[in-house]
Amino acid sequence: MTSSQWNRSQLERLSEEVRAEALLLHRGELCVLNLVNFLKEKLLQGYIPNSSSEDQSSNISNSSTVAGTAEVVVVKIDHMRNYTAYIKSLRKWTGNLNLRSVLLISKNQGLCFLSVGHKDDISRLMVAWKTETIDVDSRGKPCKEKMIQVIIREPWTQVISLQTFETIETDCLSSALTRLGFHSDFRRKIC
Numbered sequence: 001m002t003s004s005q006w007n008r009s010q011l012e013r014l015s016e017e018v019r020a021e022a023l024l025l026h027r028g029e030l031c032v033l034n035l036v037n038f039l040k041e042k043l044l045q046g047y048i049p050n051s052s053s054e055d056q057s058s059n060i061s062n063s064s065t066v067a068g069t070a071e072v073v074v075v076k077i078d079h080m081r082n083y084t085a086y087i088k089s090l091r092k093w094t095g096n097l098n099l100r101s102v103l104l105i106s107k108n109q110g111l112c113f114l115s116v117g118h119k120d121d122i123s124r125l126m127v128a129w130k131t132e133t134i135d136v137d138s139r140g141k142p143c144k145e146k147m148i149q150v151i152i153r154e155p156w157t158q159v160i161s162l163q164t165f166e167t168i169e170t171d172c173l174s175s176a177l178t179r180l181g182f183h184s185d186f187r188r189k190i191c
Helices: 007-025 031-044 053-057 084-094 117-130 173-180 186-191
Strands: 070-077 099-105 110-118 132-136 143-144 149-156 167-172
Touching: 007 031, 007 110, 031 132, 070 117, 070 186, 084 117, 084 132, 084 167, 099 173, 110 117, 110 186, 117 149, 149 186, 173 186
Parallel strands: 099 167
Antiparallel strands: 070 110, 070 149, 099 110, 132 143
């Protein structure tokens, strides 16, 4: 990519985000169209990629692989006292951070939140979870989350198709992950 408006590190960041988005899409006829729409959406919103000071100070080209930029996190949620507000916050964070997320409510595993996106955005999600009020305590006062457990946080290379945010209720967590297209090695780590 080339542009007279952005520097090299900003263009590399945008290119990485397009590659990460491609990983989230199924391979097929609509993949290119979806990527074009993703890029068009970003540009229409006045998107300017962040460039870190490390990128700007380095003279060596930083050729990041897709596996180095995309990350997945799976979080076990202990409880939700205010279900509606909790989900509203998760939906807002997912949208603001350009993540693809699913809240899985299973009878055998409880509440699990799975999110895929750029590793910096996943980090921002985890910070928001601990620093912003998301639920209410037993007295009904807003509180920050203290009971979540990170099950997995690792680089992501698998191609799957997730909505920006969705909630799925299921009897078995493993079968829901299978329907979403997650491979068996990944499912074994969670279940």
